[in-house]
Amino acid sequence: MVVLIIVMSVMSPTFFTSRNLLNVVKQASITSIIGVGMTFVLITGGIDLSVGSVMALSGTLAASVAAADKNLPVFAAILAGAGLGTLCGLINGIGVSYIGFPPFIMTLGMMTIARGIPLVYTNGTPIFGLSDSFNALANSRLLGIPTLVYYMVVFSAAGYIILSRTVLGRQIYGIGGNEEAARLSGVATAKLKMLVYVFSGFLSGIAGILICSRITSGNGTVAQGYEMNAISAAVIGGVSMTGGYGSVPGMVVGAMILTIIQNSFDIMGVNSFYQDIIKGIIILLAVFLDLRGKKK
Numbered sequence: 001m002v003v004l005i006i007v008m009s010v011m012s013p014t015f016f017t018s019r020n021l022l023n024v025v026k027q028a029s030i031t032s033i034i035g036v037g038m039t040f041v042l043i044t045g046g047i048d049l050s051v052g053s054v055m056a057l058s059g060t061l062a063a064s065v066a067a068a069d070k071n072l073p074v075f076a077a078i079l080a081g082a083g084l085g086t087l088c089g090l091i092n093g094i095g096v097s098y099i100g101f102p103p104f105i106m107t108l109g110m111m112t113i114a115r116g117i118p119l120v121y122t123n124g125t126p127i128f129g130l131s132d133s134f135n136a137l138a139n140s141r142l143l144g145i146p147t148l149v150y151y152m153v154v155f156s157a158a159g160y161i162i163l164s165r166t167v168l169g170r171q172i173y174g175i176g177g178n179e180e181a182a183r184l185s186g187v188a189t190a191k192l193k194m195l196v197y198v199f200s201g202f203l204s205g206i207a208g209i210l211i212c213s214r215i216t217s218g219n220g221t222v223a224q225g226y227e228m229n230a231i232s233a234a235v236i237g238g239v240s241m242t243g244g245y246g247s248v249p250g251m252v253v254g255a256m257i258l259t260i261i262q263n264s265f266d267i268m269g270v271n272s273f274y275q276d277i278i279k280g281i282i283i284l285l286a287v288f289l290d291l292r293g294k295k296k
Contacts, residue, residue, distance in 0.1 A: 045243030063218025089201015176243030
C-alpha cells in the first residue's frame with residue numbers, strides 16, 4: 001500500500017491530497033465493513049458468497065421502510081435492514097453447521113435467492129423518496145470526516161478486539177486451524193461456525209443500509225460484485241483461504257489497496273475493465289504465497 005501511494009504521488013500530483021486520500025478511505029469503508037464478516041468466515045475455513053446480495057436485500061427493505069413513512073425514526077429502517085441481514089446469515093449458518101451444506105454451495109444459493117427477492121419486490125424499479133435522516137446515514141460528516149469512515153473504524157475495531165482479545169476469537173482461529181482438534185478440546189464448533197455466518201449477515205445488512213443511504217435509493221441491483229471485493233480485500237490482507245490465519249487490520253489494508261488501484265486508474269483515465277484483470281492477478285498471487293508459506 002505504501003509503495004502504491006508513493007508511486008501514485010509521483011505520477012499524479014492530485015493523488016496525494018487530503019481530499020483524495022479521504023475519498024479513498026471513504027470508498028473503502030463499505031468493503032471493509034463486509035470484509036470484517038468475511039474475515040471471520042474465512043478464518044474458520046468457510047466462505048460467504050452471499051454478502052453482496054444480502055446487502056441488496058437488506059438495503060432495499062430498509063429503504064422501503066424509510067420511504068413508507070418519513071416520520072418513522074431512522075432506527076426502524078436500520079432495525080429492519082440489519083435484522084434481515086442477520087436472518088440471512090442465520091440461514092447460512094444453519095445450512096453449513098447443522099445441515100451439512102458445503103459453505104460454497106450454501107452461500108451461493110443464498111446469493112441467488114437474496115438477489116432475486118428485492119428485484120421481485122420492487123419489480124426492478126428503484127425506491128426513491130427516502131427520509132432525510134436515512135439519507136444522512138452515509139452522506140453526512142462529523143468534524144469534516146465522512147460518517148462512513150467512522151462506521152468502518154467502529155466495526156473494524158470490534159472485529160479486531162473479538163479476534164485478538166477474546167476466548168471466542170481464539171476458538172474461531174482454532175476451528176480454522178483444525179476443526180476436529182477444536183471440537184475434541186471442548187469448543188462448540190457447530191454453534192460457533194453458525195454465529196460467524198450470523199455476524200457476516202449482520203454486517204452485510206448494515207453495509208446494505210449504508211450503500212442505499214449513500215445513493216439515496218433502494219435498489220435490488222446494488223452491491224453487485226461486492227462479495228468478490230470482500231474476499232479480495234481479505235486475501236490480499238493476508239487472510240488464509242484455507243482457514244486458521246488472518247486479521248482484520250490486514251483485511252482493511254487489503255481493501256485500501258484495492259481502492260487505491262481503482263482510484264489510480266480513474267485519475268490516470270485507464271479503462272476500468274483492466275481493474276478486474278489486475279484484481280484477479282493479485283488474488284492469485286496472494287493465494288499462491290499463502291499456500292507456499294503453509295507448505296514450508
